Amino acid sequence: MADVAPSVTRRGLLAAVGVGTSALAGCSERLWSQAETTGSDQVSLRIKAVPADDDYFAATIASQLRENYAAAGIDATHEPVAKAELYRDILLEGDYDVFVARHPGLDEYDALYELLHSRFVSEPGWQNPFHVSDVTSDDYLEIQREADESDRQDVLVDLIEHLLRTTPYTAVTFPYAVSGVTESFSLPTPPRRPHEYLELLSYSENEPRDGPLEVGVFGEHLTERLNPITVDRNRISGLLGLVYDPLVRQIGDEYVPWLAEDVEWTTEGRVQARVTLREGVEWHDGESLDAEDVAFTLDFIGDTSMGEVDGGVPAPRYRGRQTLLGGTDVIDSRTIELSFPAASQMAARRLLTIPVLPAHIWADRSEVIADRQTRALTTNNEDPVGSGLFAFSEATTDVEVELEPFDGHVLRETTDRPAVLENFSQFEGLTFRIAPNPGAMGDALVDGDTDVTASELPPGTARDIRTAATASTVTGTTNSFYMVGYNSRQDELGNPNFRQLCSRLIDREHAVREFFEGFAQTATTPAALVGISESMAFDSDLEDRFESDPLSFPGTDGELNTSRVQSLFEDIGYRYEDGLLLE
Known part of the structure; x- marks a missing residue:
């Protein structure tokens, strides 16, 4: 594509000019509004996240964010919302100001297209849940789809630089996957995705078994909806990917x-x-x-x-x-x-x-x-019919889901099978045993009722498993990340300068150290801040093109420097009264 490089340069210049113009326009409009308005209300934001029993890390990040917003003079509330309701609010109805959630992860750079392109602004799902419309982002996203490898990296660098200025969302950490495993069982990697289950089922370090692999998970309503094309309910990670x-x-x-x-x-x-x-x-x-x-x-x-x-x-x-x-x-x-x-x-x-x-x-x-x-x-798709190596057998509400071997699958019959299936299968079927909470899931593992856990372990449960004589933990990396998302339709959050400052009000290194106890990768590089994990990262010479520490925390060890924060908000046209940030 001989015309890509000039196009990128031109678009990069337009992006820089466009952001500068929009920033000045935002400040001018705000100053004009303040001059014409006799009184202003305090800036108010609702932060939605699941309760700590559902996701300890998301709830803890949201709580810390609320404290930091409040210290910055924002009237901030933290609303714990059940997981199914949160998905509905964020992904289907757009009923939120700010959310904290675990994104499943970007599998390829083009995943940014669905996350951000304005063509999805009115569509449900993880397709642009921020309701952001940005011509410059759209241009970069479309060019990267068509570009060859070398040109594509240049386009993506320009896209990331633009996203760090406009900040429709920001990544906080990339958590490690941590699973509990019984003492007599070997685990190559914590199972979350379908191929990781297949690798575990094929792992030659474990003795073949007549019965199923017993997997512990926790949560409510995990068996209610087995629909592979919806997003508004709880689900067991990886299960439907084994069926379809x-x-x-x-x-x-x-x-x-x-x-x-x-x-x-x-x-x-x-x-x-x-x-x-x-x-x-x-x-x-x-x-x-x-x-x-x-x-x-x-x-x-x-x-x-x-x-x-x-x-x-x-x-x-x-x-x-x-x-x-x-x-x-x-x-x-x-x-x-x-x-x-x-x-x-x-x-x-x-x-x-x-x-x-x-x-x-x-x-x-x-x-x-x-x-x-x-x-x-x-549809709940109560009896899913797929073509996977495992067929759905039955689900008992909030107790278990049984998958049975599908003997008619062509990869069970042939010797010319993918490497991940080299010794497939060491087990007869797969059973997910559902606990109401992480502690109960951990107890079932320690008591020998399950072989491995597949839901994320909060620190307390992980410690209990590690100290037990009958179990241990195994850690692996993942592309998933905890994100803070902003609804651009909300008055203040329609201002990219405001969103960028909000994205600085969480100390990511402090979060990894204190909340995750070190079991996470900090999102501090420009690529990581938009959700691109280390396994997808750019060459070092491209990383050098970015501004260092672009969303630095204005404080130390999780504590905000409030005078510094107030100065930053005042620089973009806001004002304070008695320590309150005013609209």
């Missing part, structure tokens, strides 16, 4: 053919992928899985009403990846061609990781039942 297979699984940096036997890429001109399915692929109910199911899934994610609603009713999950697609062409029952008119192969391959849905079940769920709601988005 994709064409290709992302395992680390590799994209491993799964339902697909082969993917042939054409990159001259328009990027295209010719996907050939493995022979004999079946759904759990015995129906054949074919290329029509693949085409249906990709269309359905884009519009679950199947054309019945103008503008469509997209699914809240996988929508960002689906927008990579230009069109599909079913060649025969095992072959489908996919076109990507505005994406490079690097970005386009993410589309292949979308789990495939059975058309014979989901097509009947396209009925429109309410305003921008289809049956597909409201």
